Amino acid sequence: MPNFAVSTGSFTVRPVREDEVVPVKRMGRGPDLSYLTQADGPRQLNSRMAVGGAVAAVFSQISGGVNEYSLSVWLKKWLKANDAKIKQAMLEKGHSAFAVQVNYAVGNSFGNQMFMSRDIYLLGTAPSAKEIGTVLTPELMFGPKIDDVPNNATKFKYAYLVGERL
Known part of the structure; x- marks a missing residue:
């Protein structure tokens, strides 16, 4: 996941922590992961990945990092462009924290991950960062989303961020 911990002259924004939102009700037992402890065989990931060249891997990491930083x-x-809008929304209710949803896409381009910006939404404000769960409800964060259907190589991602006034 890209580093969304940024700050401007007015705000500091970070990804939401697990203890700040209402937990999701789980469905029960998950898949059996005992296959991870089995001994290596001839078709393991390490032997397949050793074929790649070191120069190509370094180039891929650098280009992916630059693209992720974008x-x-x-x-x-x-945040700078919507500074007045966010301050006004917080001032109307006397709140000191706000929630933001970042929509982006991750595509595959010649073996490199490409991060593409889509949209950012101000979801609402809360009295403090500890009470951001009133805005970031489980229905909002984990509920169904209406989206375009991308091709098989592109995946739509969502990041939920908490912002506070400096």
């Missing part, structure tokens, strides 16, 4: 720059520019 989402942080995009978020910072959005």
Whole structure:
């Protein structure tokens, strides 16, 4: 996940922590992961990945890191552009924290992950960051989403962030 912990002259924004939102009711027991403890065989991941060249891997990491960083720059520019709107929403209710939803897409381009910006939404404000669960409800965060259907190589992602005034 891209680094969405950014700050501007007025705000600091970070990803929401698990203890700040209402937990989701689980369905019970998950899948059996005992296959991870089995001994290595001839078709294991390490032997397949050893074929790749070191220069290509370093280039891929650098280009992916630069592309991933572009989402942080995009978020910072959005915060600066919507500074007055966020301050007004917080001032109307006397709150000191706000919630933001960042929509982005992750695509595959010649073996490299490409992060593409989609949209950012101000979801609401809360009295403090500890009470952000009133805005970021489980229905909002984990409920169904209406979206375009991308191709098989592109995946839509959502990040929920908590912002506070400096």
